[in-house]
Amino acid sequence: MIEIKGVTKKYGNFTAVDNVDIRIPRGSFFALLGPNGAGKTTLIRMLIGLAKPSTGEILINNMKVHRNNNKLKKMIGIVPQYTNLDKELTVRENLIFSAKIFKIPRRKASEKIDQLLEFVELKEIEDRETNKLSGGMKRKLMIAKALINDPQVIFLDEPTVGIDLNSRRKIWDILKSMKKQGKTILLTTHYIEEADYLCNSVSLMNNGRIFYYDTPENLKRLLGEYTLEYFNQEDKTEYKYFESMEEARIYSNNIKTEFTIRKTTLEDVFYNFTNRKVI
Structure with missing residues (x-):
């Protein structure tokens, strides 16, 4: 589903991503694991078309990734590291706005929003303004927003950063349910237990380079x-x-x-x- 072929990203003399080469099968839950500054977010930005590789190419479902590939944009969902919600809108209004961006018909959008609110356990507070939500609730809403177009591929950039343990565990349940639906998921995180618990394959990244790529079990057997x-x-x-x-x-x-x-x-x-x- 995702092919990263010899991708390098440079900013002047600084190399943020260095010759990364990865194949991610359809339906897999893949973790990109590394410390802050390892190059994870830069790689995600290239995967969603917000940054262009200095060298190499990225394919999703055999389509080359670039900023103006609207066909590709319709099949991906993105949960960024930083909040992308409209604080003045309610929980439901945020999802209505996202549905309009994808030109989803009103009746279909309403049904989809109801399903998503139940899925992320926000139905009871759908009329609450977003600026009054807890950190965990905002993260759940961001996941619902990313799923509004029923994407085949989902990118999660540090989806549980800065929230409490209980909220993190509840979001893990949501992510596990997404995995069962057969979606291809790429997760960046620096929470080790998150990658170990959720993912069937893990790539270890440091200083812009991938130095191991395997299942969590096989990586641990290395030691x-x-x-x-x-x-x-x-x-x-x-x-x-x-x-x-x-x-x-x-x-x-x-x-x-x-x-x-x-x-x-x-x-x-x-x-x-x-x-x-x-x-």
Whole structure:
């Protein structure tokens, strides 16, 4: 569904995205994982036609991405990192306005809006002005807005940034439901557990480059199923990775400080290969 072929994006002497090459199958939930400044948002901007690659090309459903490709715009939905809602309009009015942009007939739009409000659990507050919504409610409305045209491909740029844990979990449920509908979803996030929980494939990005692309399970197997975490003699945290719990326990017998043995996470993978935590 999405093909990113040797894409590089430069701003003067600065390379924001460096020779990225990815194929994303139809119906997959794909995460682009990396720290702030890794190049995730720049890549998303090129995927939706707001920025032009310096070199390389991007295809969605075999159509080349560019700013004026209106046919392509009709088949994608976008949830940007920053709020794109009209604060003076109500919840429902925001969706009505979006439906008009896509020239959806009034009756069909009304039915679709009712469905979306139920889907994102905002039906009871559909007449509330947007500027009176909580952060989590605004994020839900942005997702509903992105789904108004029933897109085949959805881009989510940090969809749960800055909201509380309970709201984040509820949005995860919405995203999982979207996945079951067979939509192709590309998610950028720096929340490790978000990518691990939602996605069937993950790409690790740092300094504009993709350095690993696989399933969360396979990426964690690169290190080992279990992680031994402990303080060394300089009171710095050390990490050792093992294929089995028994191997980790045997190794821990020689450790004189406090230690923890736990399941390996995607954060361990990212930290091990970049020595830079996702923050």
